[in-house]
Amino acid sequence: MSLKIFSLLMTAFIVFTACKKEGCTDKSAINYNAEADKDDGSCVYNSAGTGGTLEIPDFYSFEDNKGNSTVQFQSQTDILQQLKEMVEVLESGTDGAILPNTIFNMYGNQDGNGGGNFSFYSDYGLAFQTSSDGEDQIRDWFYDLASASNYNGYTAANGQAGVLMSGSKKYLFDEKGYERVRLIEKGLMGAVFMYRALEVLLGEDYMNVNNSEAVDPENGEYYTKMEHHFDMAFGSFGVDTDFPTQVPDHSWGKYCNESDAALNSNAVMMDNFLMGRTAISNGELVERDAAISQIRLMWENIAAQQALHFLNSAKSTFNSDKAKTLHALSEAYGFCWILRYAPGETRRLTNFDYGTLIGSFTDNMWNMTTSNINDLISFIEWKYN
Template sequence: MIRNHLLTLSLLILTGIFFTSCEKEPQNPAYEVPATYNFENVDYSGQTDRLGMLYELQAEIKKVASENKSLDKSQLLAMYTNDPDLAGWQGNYSESKQLKNKTFPAYQNIFTEILEDAADKSQNIQPATEGQAGVISNNTGDRSYYVNENGLEYAQFVAKGLMGALLYYQATAHYLGDEKINVDNTEVTPGKGTAMEHHWDESFGYWGVPTDFPLNTDGLHFWGAYTKGRSGHLGISQPLMDAYIKGRAAISAGDLSTRDEARKEIKTLWEKVAASSAIHYMNGSHTDYDDIGARLHQLSEGVGFIFALQFNDQRSANQDEIFDLIEKLGGSTNIEDLNLYQTSPEAILEVRDWLADRFDLEEKKEEL
C-alpha cells in the first residue's frame, strides 16, 4: 500500500530533519510593512512557470472528455518533465523548470504512472461504467469527465494531487521549512534579494495570487483561486496575504521572530484552505449523490485535497489519519485502486465531519 511503502520517507522529509541555527537578529527593529507584496528584488518566475505547466497538463487531460481526444503518452510525460520538444507548450517556459523534480519525491513515480494510465486508456474512448474507464456526463449532460475504471477523474486528481505534492509541499514544508529559511540574509543578488528573501518569495509564488490580492483577484491560479473560493465563509484571503507581506518585510529588516510568527500563520491558514476545500467537495458529492458523473467529479477533487493535507510540515493530521479518510471513501489507501463508485453517502458525511472537527470548521461544515 502507498501508505506503508512511503511512510518512512515521508516522515524523514516532513518531520524533524532540519537542524540549522537562526541568525542573530536585532532587538525590536523598526521597519515599514507595505499594504501589498511590493518589495525590491523579487523573483518567483520559476513558480509562475510551474503554475502554467500544471494548467496546461490538466487542460490536455480534459480534452478526452471535451474533444473526444486520445492522449499522447509521450506528450503527457514530457509535460511532467518539461521536454519542450514533445510537450507542445502553449506558454513560454524556462527549460530548467519542471513539475516532476519539484514533486514530493516519494510520489513522483505515482504521478508518472497515473499519466501513463490516463494515456493508455484514452486510446479506446468509451462511456464510463464501473470497471470501464471512459467518459461520463452529469445528469443534465452539460459537463463530461474522463475517469478511470474506478471513477477517479484523471484531470482532477492530477491537478489537485500536484497542488498538494508540489505546490503546497514546496511552499510550506520546503521553502518555509528551517533548512530553506535559515539561510544567508546579508548578501543581495540583484533581482532576487538575499537567499532568505528569495526563498520566501518562491513560497509566495506557489500560492498563485497577484501582489495586490485580495483587492485584485485577476489571474488567480490553483491555490489562489481556492483561497478566494473559501474566503466568503472563512475570511481567509486577507490574513494569509498579510502574513506573507509581514514575513517578507520582517526578513528584510532582520526581524526573525516576526518572520517565524508569519510562517506559522501561513502554514495554519493554508492548511485551512485545503481542509475546507475538501469539506466543500464532500458536501457537493453528498448533495449530488444520485448524479453519478457529478458525484465522481466532486469526490475526485475532494480526495485530492485530503491527499494534499499530508504535505504541510506543520500539519494537524498525521499521514495514517489522512490515508484512513481516503480508504473510507474509496476502500483503499492506494490512489489508483480507489473505487469511488462504491463510496457511500454515509462515508462522505463521516469524512466531512472528521475534517470539520480536526480543523476547527464544525460551525462552517454545512455551508462550505
C-alpha cells in the same frame, strides 16, 4: 481502518473540543488566530528591533535602499502556468486519446515547451520540483488517465472507463470512477507547490541563510538568499502581488479565494506573506517565524476546506447527477491526498489519521455511499474544527 469506528464518538467529541480551540486571541498580535477560542499564551508582538512598528506594504512589492526591486519568483510563475496548460490538455481526453509520452513531455518540460504543448518556453519544469514522496503515485495517475482516454467514445460505468455528461459538460472517468485529471492537478498542487513552499522554502535549511548581502547585484539579483527563498514560497502560492484585488483562475490562489468566506483565508495568507517578507527585510526573525506558522496553518486549512466543499457537493448530487458526484469525489480525494504535504510542525493529522482518511475512500468510487461521505465530512470537521 474505517472511519465508522469513530462515528459514535464524533458528535460528542466535537461538542467538547469545539470550544477549546487554542491559539493567540489578541488581534494586536502578529500571529492572531481568528479560529482560536482560548488564548494559549503564544501571542507574538511586533518589535521592529527598536520598539517601533514595521511598515507593511499594501502589495507584495519590496525594494532596496536604491530603489531596486528585490522580489523575484519567475520560476514558480512558469511552472504554475505549465500546470494550468497541462490540465487543459489532459481535459481534452474526453474527446480524444492522450499518449503517455504527451503527459510526460509536459511534466518534464521537454525541449523547454513541454514537447510543443506549452504556449511559452522556460528553463523550469514541474518534474524538477516534485517531492519524491508521492511522485510515483502521480506518475501512475498519468498512465491511468492515458488509458482511460482511449475509451472517450464509451459511456462510463462501473468497471468501464469512459465519459459522462452533466448538461454540456463532459467528464472522463476510469473504470473505477476516478476522474484522474483532478487527482493529477491536485496531486501536483500538493507535491510541487505546497510541499516546496511549506516544507522546503520556508523550512529551516532555506530560512537560516544569509540575509545581509544581495546575491549578485551586478547581475540584477538585488535580494538576499533569505528574501529570495521567501519570495519563491509566495510565488508557489500563485497569486498576484495585489491579491485579492486580482484573483487567479487556477491553483492555490483560486481555492484560497473560494475558501475565504469560511476561513478568511485571503487576508490571513496575504497579510502573513507581507508580514513575513517585511520582517525578513528588517531582520526581525521572530516576526518572520510567526508569519510562517500562520501561512502553514492556513494553507493546510484551505486544502481541508476544499475537501469538505467537494464532499458536500458530492452528497448534494448523489441521487441526481452521477457525473457531478464522481467529479466532486475525485476533487475531494485529491485535496485529502495532498494533506500529506502539511509540515510536521503544524500538521493537524497524525500519520494514523491520514491513513484513516485516505483509506475511507472506497477503491472504486462507484461503490461510495452517502454514509461513506458523511463519515468523511465528520472526520475532517473533527480534525479541522
